[in-house]
Amino acid sequence: MLKKTELEEFKRLLLTLRARIRGDVQQLTDEALDRNENGSESKSPTHLAELGTETYEQDFALRRVENEQETLDEIEEALHRIEDESYGICSACKEAGKSVSKSLIPKARLRVIPYARNCVECERKREENAH
Numbered sequence: 001m002l003k004k005t006e007l008e009e010f011k012r013l014l015l016t017l018r019a020r021i022r023g024d025v026q027q028l029t030d031e032a033l034d035r036n037e038n039g040s041e042s043k044s045p046t047h048l049a050e051l052g053t054e055t056y057e058q059d060f061a062l063r064r065v066e067n068e069q070e071t072l073d074e075i076e077e078a079l080h081r082i083e084d085e086s087y088g089i090c091s092a093c094k095e096a097g098k099s100v101s102k103s104l105i106p107k108a109r110l111r112v113i114p115y116a117r118n119c120v121e122c123e124r125k126r127e128e129n130a131h
Contacts, residue, residue, distance in 0.1 A: 001100070006107070007082055007087060010087065014075050014078055014079055015079075017075060017115075021068050021071055025065055028064050029065055031057075071115070078115040078117070088104060088105050088107075088110060090104070090117070090119040092118045093118075093119060104119075105119045106119070
């Protein structure tokens with residue numbers, strides 16, 4: 001199990017990441033909605049190619065917003081796991097009936113992906129099954 005100081009470290013990491021992503025989402029949303037700095041609509045494209053490029057960029061930005069929102073959801077769930085003291089325990093290992101001591105997610109993984117819910121092996125299996 002993680003020590004209290006380690007849980008505080010991961011909580012700070014998650015909160016910092018959440019704040020950064022929220023800022024990114026707001027910026028991407030503004031760009032996708034094609035707003036300029038004054039909040040008014042930007043000038044409409046005058047050429048068909050410009051319209052195609054603008055549409056592509058808007059779709060791309062909206063897909064990124066969607067992906068970032070999924071990450072924000074994962075961060076919120078990780079913060080809840082810290083509160084209910086299940087943070088750092090692999091969900092898949094736990095569901096498979098492994099003991100808590102054999103279900104721990106390595107700290108190195110949590111430092112890279114602090115919202116990880118599975119250990120590397122279980123995540124690899126999950127991704128293989130998804131394809």
